[in-house]
Amino acid sequence: MGSLLLKGVQLDNRTTDILIEGNRIARIADNLDVSAGRVIDGTGKTVIPGLINMHTHTAMTLMRSCYEDEPLKTWLDKVWAVEARLDEEAIYWGAKLAFLEMLKTGTTCFLDMYWMTPVIARAAADMGIRGFITYHFLDNFDHGKAELQRRECEEVYAQSRDWPDRIQLAIAVHADYTTSEATMLRAGLFAREHGMVFTAHLAETLSETQEDIFKTGLTPARHFNRLGLLGPRTVFAHGLWLDDHDIDILGRNRVTVVHNINSNLKLASGYRFKYNELRDAGANICIGTDGAASSNNLDIRESMKTMALMQKAWREDPSAMPLDELMDVATVNAARALGIDAGRVAEGALADLVLVDTQSPAFIPRINFIGNLILSANSSCFDTAIVDGRVVMEGRKVPGEEEILERADAIAREINKVS
């Protein structure tokens, strides 16, 4: 990989140059007098760290907007029926559609939880995005299934050593109410042994949380804690239904909790996400979109806006969820959870950057860039995306996008049985 010079970009209210060497930011200085393999004119553009989507189910893009305004039960039945029809080709093109959408909306890295791990890894490798792709345990308390998944996980792990560096394997357990304790433990220990991220759904709905208490005598957070599965590489999606003791446990163990506000609102799972309490207890808070079948898109910037608005609304406090903290939630907090030096525009950090085109009404007046970006703009403002030092989108164009739209659409119409 060569060098790349971003010339005359806006960064923290000044105009500067950024030199990228290999996959890292080498220098940030005004009027850099260096030669570079490639120069990008940053005039009229503001650089920010690429956003990080910490919870999604990539190939569910194929079910986008197909099952709307339905009660949760019939919605799930329909989604599951379609998922049973997904083959490798469908997963591949569904994942590519997801990554195309991510790049176009300013996201350069994600943590996925889906099936056919190697297929999704191949799609991510082909698209140039950075990603953490899970092997996903869900045994429905079936011993045979558990054994099968244990072996399959070992195989995927062996394969994953051939993946490019920017694609990493992580370990997922669907949730404690769908997976045996033996599998949860084995999955958690496997992740720890290999220094991998460990992720699971946690306390997404009130009913699942109450059922947990009824069956195990423990809340979901206490349940994972009793199995010794909490730590700084543990990433829980949702965490909507937590009591004070849960928050204390998650905080003391420096666990990451990923808020998926748009999905939570749409599926009526809840919205009183305890951001302040979790942060103050020591938890690391990130943001995700969930799958496109529930939130309808993979637009992290849009989710940031909804998160800000909802924190202010339910807390009845317009000063809740300040914008600068929200930027951290979508960038450095996520990088910390994933164990990568990204999410910041700084010398030495990974060159995962996006350029924002501010030539639109949403950015006028040019007084508060972050306010305009999160609360006023839409995600078509992202003009250029750089991942691991490589330009993967420029002028809002990603190579091969027409084919992705066409192939994914054809497959989706087939699996959703739409003529």
Next chain:
Amino acid sequence: MGSLLLKGVQLDNRTTDILIEGNRIARIADNLDVSAGRVIDGTGKTVIPGLINMHTHTAMTLMRSCYEDEPLKTWLDKVWAVEARLDEEAIYWGAKLAFLEMLKTGTTCFLDMYWMTPVIARAAADMGIRGFITYHFLDNFDHGKAELQRRECEEVYAQSRDWPDRIQLAIAVHADYTTSEATMLRAGLFAREHGMVFTAHLAETLSETQEDIFKTGLTPARHFNRLGLLGPRTVFAHGLWLDDHDIDILGRNRVTVVHNINSNLKLASGYRFKYNELRDAGANICIGTDGAASSNNLDIRESMKTMALMQKAWREDPSAMPLDELMDVATVNAARALGIDAGRVAEGALADLVLVDTQSPAFIPRINFIGNLILSANSSCFDTAIVDGRVVMEGRKVPGEEEILERADAIAREINKVS
């Protein structure tokens, strides 16, 4: 005005042609064999009625993102201090910035509530948008001010007869807690006498509603009702804090209530908007953005998404706020309140149309267009806008937009005292 042919556009899941003659839709048919003054190629684009923003304060675009994460009281103090510095030039360019943003996000018509009515009317006339611009009564119970406003309103009314047909005068009363009953009555009767829309803020916050009850013995809705000011041309913004009797009164009088969800969330005014109850009582429900100082943008499509999500969330019912009803809220319901035949793509209706470019990941799969448009896309999907039969945006370009961004930015930096 000549004729305009939209060739090969998508409408209700089929490909068709639309012929516009003068300011109306003349014919909708497949493969229309007519000659037209101008032809627009609609390939890959879907036509919908232009969206209608039923509550905004246009020139507050100049304060966009300037006062963030502040408690309501200090926020209001800062906004009012800036508003005192607004002159005609500032209002003109602030309004133009608002109309540019509206057109770019698919809005072709609005109901505004601000100051310097003739200046805003001139800005709207220059931008080619359709608009209802209010003369705005707010007397702070001061008899002298009331007299002044009465005379000024007569003058503006006289002037308004020279405005283009698509720009109409309406009458606003700020709210019943800021305006004397004498002025409320006079304003309401003036509107009725001249067949104009009458609008006011209503029950936006709990505290203002409680104060009303304390001072007048009546809720805001009952207060307006006692003065005989309810009817099908009455448009109330907000209506968040209503009891069952209020809802019954508003419904029986066929009043319009405009939900401004993003502003309500951000200012922590409330979010339990009683959509189902108001609709079932007979009220007409529309949507607005409020000013860009509170909601940060004038993006009706984005507000529609938030409205759908929040109705599902607070009602704890994923089937609440169905998407087809939501389209009516942003189109035909508004046209009904304004007394114009718009908000629908039909022969004979006003030609206020927007073309949606669906060539992006957000519209894949191509199974549920309305779901993709409201819940998945962002408002850069609007490619072409036609108002009153005239093309005012094409290929996302509005004539003169660079000048508007520059002028509005310079003025905003001056009035917000930012160097």
